[in-house]
Amino acid sequence: MSDAVTVREVGLRDGLQLVKTRLDTHTKLDWIRAQSAAGFSEIEVTSFVPPSILPQFADAAEVMVGALALSDLLPTALVLNLKGARRAIEAGARKITFVLSASEAHNQSNVRRSTDASLAMFRELAKDISTQGQIELAGAIATTFGCSLQGHVSEARVAEIAEAMCAAGATEINLADTVGYAHPRQVVRIFKDISAITGPVPLAAHFHDTRGFGLANVVAAFDTGVLRFDASLGGLGGCPFAPGASGNIATEDTVYLLECLGAKTGVDINALLALRAKLPSWLPSENLGGNLLHAGLAHP
Amino acid sequence: MSDAVTVREVGLRDGLQLVKTRLDTHTKLDWIRAQSAAGFSEIEVTSFVPPSILPQFADAAEVMVGALALSDLLPTALVLNLKGARRAIEAGARKITFVLSASEAHNQSNVRRSTDASLAMFRELAKDISTQGQIELAGAIATTFGCSLQGHVSEARVAEIAEAMCAAGATEINLADTVGYAHPRQVVRIFKDISAITGPVPLAAHFHDTRGFGLANVVAAFDTGVLRFDASLGGLGGCPFAPGASGNIATEDTVYLLECLGAKTGVDINALLALRAKLPSWLPSENLGGNLLHAGLAHP
Numbered sequence: 001m002s003d004a005v006t007v008r009e010v011g012l013r014d015g016l017q018l019v020k021t022r023l024d025t026h027t028k029l030d031w032i033r034a035q036s037a038a039g040f041s042e043i044e045v046t047s048f049v050p051p052s053i054l055p056q057f058a059d060a061a062e063v064m065v066g067a068l069a070l071s072d073l074l075p076t077a078l079v080l081n082l083k084g085a086r087r088a089i090e091a092g093a094r095k096i097t098f099v100l101s102a103s104e105a106h107n108q109s110n111v112r113r114s115t116d117a118s119l120a121m122f123r124e125l126a127k128d129i130s131t132q133g134q135i136e137l138a139g140a141i142a143t144t145f146g147c148s149l150q151g152h153v154s155e156a157r158v159a160e161i162a163e164a165m166c167a168a169g170a171t172e173i174n175l176a177d178t179v180g181y182a183h184p185r186q187v188v189r190i191f192k193d194i195s196a197i198t199g200p201v202p203l204a205a206h207f208h209d210t211r212g213f214g215l216a217n218v219v220a221a222f223d224t225g226v227l228r229f230d231a232s233l234g235g236l237g238g239c240p241f242a243p244g245a246s247g248n249i250a251t252e253d254t255v256y257l258l259e260c261l262g263a264k265t266g267v268d269i270n271a272l273l274a275l276r277a278k279l280p281s282w283l284p285s286e287n288l289g290g291n292l293l294h295a296g297l298a299h300p
Numbered sequence: 301m302s303d304a305v306t307v308r309e310v311g312l313r314d315g316l317q318l319v320k321t322r323l324d325t326h327t328k329l330d331w332i333r334a335q336s337a338a339g340f341s342e343i344e345v346t347s348f349v350p351p352s353i354l355p356q357f358a359d360a361a362e363v364m365v366g367a368l369a370l371s372d373l374l375p376t377a378l379v380l381n382l383k384g385a386r387r388a389i390e391a392g393a394r395k396i397t398f399v400l401s402a403s404e405a406h407n408q409s410n411v412r413r414s415t416d417a418s419l420a421m422f423r424e425l426a427k428d429i430s431t432q433g434q435i436e437l438a439g440a441i442a443t444t445f446g447c448s449l450q451g452h453v454s455e456a457r458v459a460e461i462a463e464a465m466c467a468a469g470a471t472e473i474n475l476a477d478t479v480g481y482a483h484p485r486q487v488v489r490i491f492k493d494i495s496a497i498t499g500p501v502p503l504a505a506h507f508h509d510t511r512g513f514g515l516a517n518v519v520a521a522f523d524t525g526v527l528r529f530d531a532s533l534g535g536l537g538g539c540p541f542a543p544g545a546s547g548n549i550a551t552e553d554t555v556y557l558l559e560c561l562g563a564k565t566g567v568d569i570n571a572l573l574a575l576r577a578k579l580p581s582w583l584p585s586e587n588l589g590g591n592l593l594h595a596g597l598a599h600p
Contacts, residue, residue, distance in 0.1 A: 146598055146599055151599060152599065179598075180595065180598070181598035181599065183557065183560035183561070183598075184519050184557075184560075184561065185560065185561055185562065186560075209591070210591060210595045211553065211556065211591045211592055211595045211598060212515055212550070212553040212557075212590070212591040212592070213515060213553075213557060213560075215512055215513060215515070215516045216515045216516040216518070216519045216557065218516070219484050219516045219519065219520070220519070250512070253511065253512040253513075256511065257483065257484075257512075257513060257516065260483035260484075260485065260486075260513075261483070261484065261485055262485065290512070291509070291510060291511045291512040292511055292512070295480065295510045295511050298446055298479075298480070298481035298483075298511060299446055299451060299452065299481060
């Protein structure tokens with residue numbers, strides 16, 4: 001088994017979509033450049049959603065174009081529908097993550113259509129892309145581990161969606177714990193079961209740390225063979241519950257944990273911590289988390 | 301393998317020893333009563349150390365006597381030397397945790413004597429106790445996973461100490477990650493190796509969450525068969541580094557995680573969260589952590 005692991009920064013998307021501070025395009029690109037220079041090969045740089053809904057991403061095309069200029073970086077974009085995907089492709093995106101939710105209630109709330117309707121869009125997008133050359137298409141399944149609106153999410157439904165996405169041509173399946181419900185035993189079970197369905201299509205994991213289980217879930221997923229992890233610098237993404245509670249797992253803690261587990265992330269941890277130390281100057285009114293900046297490395 | 305797990309509250313000792321607020325005896329006993337009523341069978345209620353060094357524990361004997369009045373609780377006390385142990389026994393303690401450090405530098409800094417001198421004290425205490433009837437004696441090995449003063453701690457030294465403690469009559473060996481250096485792979489390796497030495501003497505785990513790995517380490521230790529975990533309500537114990545960084549793993553998150561893993565802690569999680577919600581009124585100027593109070597249970 002390879003020990004090379006990709007930690008994909010999603011702070012510029014999952015993080016920024018939940019914070020009040022509008023970050024200007026110039027600063028976003030400074031962040032992307034610094035994180036790329038710290039050894040990150042993949043960064044979710046933006047989301048192609050209607051600017052009327054999320055003004056934070058009104059500059060999606062500019063950010064994508066700026067990020068594509070960096071030679072060692074694969075910038076990715078999140079999309080929720082065909083229109084967004086087409087804007088991403090127009091901007092030159094070489095990897096797109098299409099998100100739908102396994103929870104019917106969550107998908108309706110998020111994009112006002114059924115999960116099946118989103119899946120039909122995914123199929124159409126996959127067909128479009130197949131005629132466009134080398135664009136990677138990740139299928140992300142939100143609320144894989146449970147949903148705060150609907151409650152239980154059927155694993156069979158997740159499996160069905162993953163299978164359909166692979167059949168349509170997905171180049172990655174990303175299982176997302178959107179609301180922080182996952183626990184390690186569940187992570188092991190679901191990743192094992194779904195990997196039997198996705199076969200050669202790699203799995204990625206997207207964990208939130210809402211209940212403090214995020215890093216334990218990373219270990220669990222890594223132990224089943226997952227080599228792609230989303231994380232957000234400083235745990236940016238804040239908290240839907242209370243100040244101080246955390247959203248995404250923090251990139252710096254995740255990278256350090258994976259290195260401790262023997263994985264090779266390719267990240268220069270000191271350069272990453274230097275970037276993390278800058279984050280409060282860009283987002284002065286946001287609660288930031290993550291432990292490593294304050295605690296420092298063990299065995300320094 | 302049994303699924304019954306003991307989570308031992310150490311907030312009244314490891315937590316309070318690091319905070320500035322002096323908690324009065326009455327409030328400590330209210331806390332102990334509420335936590336016992338929530339299903340905790342074991343609480344480290346105090347530390348028998350010189351009041352001149354830690355005035356927080358000047359009421360150690362009163363707290364122990366008060367806690368011993370609760371019928372379903374085994375109150376434990378931490379001691380660092382024979383004098384403290386004798387005070388604990390005098391107060392009626394039925395379980396004592398004697399701590400020494402595997403790191404020579406840390407032991408010198410903590411108690412101004414060599415680790416071997418502390419070990420000799422442990423042997424003497426074990427001999428004393430063997431003539432006193434039914435007193436349990438846990439041997440806790442601080443800095444088992446590394447030391448911020450000395451750096452690396454030899455696993456062979458930890459093994460040697462654990463073996464000597466068992467030979468002397470320890471009824472439990474507690475491996476403590478005093479400075480939050482442990483990571484899951486190391487936890488698995490060390491607990492497996494040490495359990496081969498301690499044989500029937502049960503192992504306990506004491507993790508800090510300094511780098512956010514605390515709960516991942518709980519999973520790792522549980523997977524090797526550990527059934528005794530220390531934790532501190534609200535992660536009390538604060539942080540030696542910066543506000544917001546955490547010390548001990550939070551009891552409420554630990555209990556919930558272990559229940560998710562299939563363990564039976566015997567704890568009423570809602571009663572525990574009600575107690576956790578009270579903590580800020582007792583310690584208004586302390587930083588408290590833990591995620592579960594704010595996030596709530598998954599799948600509620």
